[in-house]
Amino acid sequence: MxxxxxxxxxxxxxxxxxxxxxxxxxxRKARFLGALKGILELDLYDRPLKMYLDTCARCNNCxxxxxxxxxxxxxxDLPAWRSDLLxxxxxxxxxxxGRLLGRLVGAKKLTAGDIDAMVEAFxxxxxxxxxxxxxxxxxxxxxxxxxxxxxxxxxGFVPKNITVSVAAQLAxxxxxxxxxxxxxxxxxxxxxxxxxxETGINIPIPRDVEGAxxxxxxxxxxxxxxxxxxxxxxxxxxxxxxxxxxGTENYDAxxxxxxxxxxxxxxxxxxxxxxxxxxxxGTLVIGECGHATKAALLFHKVFGRSEYRDIRIxxxxxxxxxxxxxxxxxxxxxxxxxxVTYHDPxxxxxxxGLYEEPRELLAAAGIEVVEMQPNREMNLCCGGGGGLVVAxxxxxxxxxxxxxxxxxxxRATGAKTVVAPCANCKKQLRELVQHHNIDMEVAGLHDLVGxxxxxxxxx
Ligand code: SF4
Ligand code: SF4
Numbered sequence: 001m002x003x004x005x006x007x008x009x010x011x012x013x014x015x016x017x018x019x020x021x022x023x024x025x026x027x028r029k030a031r032f033l034g035a036l037k038g039i040l041e042l043d044l045y046d047r048p049l050k051m052y053l054d055t056c057a058r059c060n061n062c063x064x065x066x067x068x069x070x071x072x073x074x075x076x077d078l079p080a081w082r083s084d085l086l087x088x089x090x091x092x093x094x095x096x097x098g099r100l101l102g103r104l105v106g107a108k109k110l111t112a113g114d115i116d117a118m119v120e121a122f123x124x125x126x127x128x129x130x131x132x133x134x135x136x137x138x139x140x141x142x143x144x145x146x147x148x149x150x151x152x153x154x155x156g157f158v159p160k161n162i163t164v165s166v167a168a169q170l171a172x173x174x175x176x177x178x179x180x181x182x183x184x185x186x187x188x189x190x191x192x193x194x195x196x197x198e199t200g201i202n203i204p205i206p207r208d209v210e211g212a213x214x215x216x217x218x219x220x221x222x223x224x225x226x227x228x229x230x231x232x233x234x235x236x237x238x239x240x241x242x243x244x245x246x247g248t249e250n251y252d253a254x255x256x257x258x259x260x261x262x263x264x265x266x267x268x269x270x271x272x273x274x275x276x277x278x279x280x281x282g283t284l285v286i287g288e289c290g291h292a293t294k295a296a297l298l299f300h301k302v303f304g305r306s307e308y309r310d311i312r313i314x315x316x317x318x319x320x321x322x323x324x325x326x327x328x329x330x331x332x333x334x335x336x337x338x339x340v341t342y343h344d345p346x347x348x349x350x351x352x353g354l355y356e357e358p359r360e361l362l363a364a365a366g367i368e369v370v371e372m373q374p375n376r377e378m379n380l381c382c383g384g385g386g387g388l389v390v391a392x393x394x395x396x397x398x399x400x401x402x403x404x405x406x407x408x409x410x411r412a413t414g415a416k417t418v419v420a421p422c423a424n425c426k427k428q429l430r431e432l433v434q435h436h437n438i439d440m441e442v443a444g445l446h447d448l449v450g451x452x453x454x455x456x457x458x459x
Pocket of ligand 2: 142
């Protein structure tokens with residue numbers, strides 16, 4: 001399959017996740033190249049990024065794995081075409097052969113039109129990394145997408161939905177859902193009352209407990225959307241007799257910096273780590289959220305301040321699985337939950353390798369999983385990854401392009417419930433099943449795990 005010319009206009013100039021830059025078109029080019037030079041000089045990116053930009057066989061194996069390209073069939077959605085937008089500029093300005101031989105070696109001068117194409121192209125990729133699994137040269141197009149977005153952010157291009165969430169989170173005492181502390185505490189009280197109604201016993205959600213072993217941070221939207229997930233997690237901590245707490249000065253694990261900005265990623269991560277340190281907790285546990293878990297687990301040692309490096313970071317999936325292995329929690333005989341399938345969130349699966357922990361928990365809880373095909377490292381993205389789920393304007397695209405194959409995959413299982421331990425995936429999957437008329441509930445992992453527990457009287 002031939003790649004279209006790189007100066008051809010992007011697919012849809014009205015694509016709803018485009019953004020505008022305050023810079024002039026000339027200023028954009030100079031700043032873009034300066035930012036790319038800076039990134040290439042960073043130890044963090046030097047080797048992998050150069051390797052991915054230096055190598056591509058143009059075999060288009062990645063195209064067969066990309067749900068976006070599979071849905072549109074448009075050559076502009078080829079993973080390698082998208083990556084070439086950056087690759088050719090890199091070659092032209094940062095490799096000797098590109099400087100000397102130009103187009104002969106696939107190098108190209110940066111134009112303002114190239115930047116226009118990137119503004120759309122890098123936000124039509126869900127950063128799911130499915131393409132990387134089958135690339136014979138192990139090129140990670142999602143990393144190139146991310147670097148492309150970082151460069152665009154340097155020249156002012158970031159979709160508004162993302163900047164609004166990040167600005168809200170970085171405001172004093174803020175969070176991405178703008179839940180004030182008093183309302184947050186009310187919500188914790190409400191969840192405790194619900195837990196009494198559901199279980200007949202007091203299951204506290206401890207707040208600001210200094211010296212607790214586990215500091216728990218959920219994606220803050222869970223306090224609005226996912227009460228069952230939070231109650232399931234509280235039940236697990238309680239049943240295990242664990243010492244845990246939430247913080248009332250920072251209670252949001254979301255980190256949209258992962259999608260476009262190392263600076264924002266670093267700032268958001270360190271604010272959360274500061275809260276863990278304020279309460280002198282040993283382990284930060286991230287709730288059911290793929291990108292938040294990846295941002296904290298992978299980037300802690302890179303962007304975490306040196307004084308926070310001793311804080312351990314785990315996913316709630318790992319913690320609950322360990323409690324089970326240590327005999328701290330157990331499950332009652334299975335109540336019939338109906339047929340259940342499991343969705344591997346990209347950031348937990350391909351991103352962190354957490355494939356078996358959730359499956360082992362479901363099996364221990366007596367819940368049989370009808371596997372999606374394919375699953376684990378080849379599972380399909382929900383279609384809202386890479387931050388795309390935050391954009392209401394992008395709903396039609398997420399339903400008819402990003403999540404089209406996912407909808408077919410869900411329907412083919414015939415399951416009545418899909419379990420997805422990720423706040424963003426759950427939002428997208430709920431919209432998908434509704435849009436595609438699929439008779440399926442969407443639930444978090446701990447919704448089911450919590451209900452199956454025994455020994456809650458502990459502690
Ligand atoms: S599969 Fe890898 S080598 Fe082949 S076109 Fe895609 S990125 Fe390039
Ligand atoms: S990361 Fe996912 S959406 Fe992006 S190009 Fe690869 S397969 Fe396609």
